Amino acid sequence: MAPRNRTFRPRVCRFCTDKELVIDYKDVKVLRNLVTERGKIVPRRIYGTCARHQRRVTEAIKRARQLALMSYSGSTQY
């Protein structure tokens, strides 16, 4: 079997490295990078977010969705 062509993914959690970056459901600017174009939450194996921060991210995204700051489906374009 040929080895699968794997692209490099960062191993370090971006929220652990950058203390200035706060996860907050009110701060959609940060959260928008953590969802796909269709609005799905990106799994943590993609961005290498640590478990603790990924939990906070999902929680924040879900809260932002409730307040119509982010969409449940589709892009948030503004």
Added chain:
Amino acid sequence: MRRYETTYILRPNLGESQITEIIDRTNDIIKNDGGTIIDLNRWGLKTLAYEIKKEKQGHYVYFDYTAHGSTVEEMERIFRIDDQILRFLTIKLADSIDQETIDNEIERIVASAAAEKLAEETEEDGEEKPAEDTEKVGEDAGKTVTDHSTDTDRNEE
């Protein structure tokens, strides 16, 4: 006493006075039950990510306060009845809070608001006012903003 924050969305067709009235009414519920308002922030008219009750936009109001659980329940009951409120979300921030923390928080929020205002003013004035203190505050505020933008840039890569 617990510390909560609530954000609610009002219908976009409301006038300024109606919005103020709803805000005042909500604040009164909290205050009459012995709570304190720490911070109140109006985000203004924002476009909703999806339609809520046929509305595409809404006035966002955010406030940070201390209250008993029963007070929050009562406030949410009123929110549900009120047709002008499209959506609300309450988050518990802390299980208990003492007077000292409340005072400190209020002080901090007032200070940061003042700093923000100052930064805005210095930005508007440009380099006409080379006063050292004001410029320093402006610089600090600007720094955090730029930090943010570089973060998002990197995230997009």
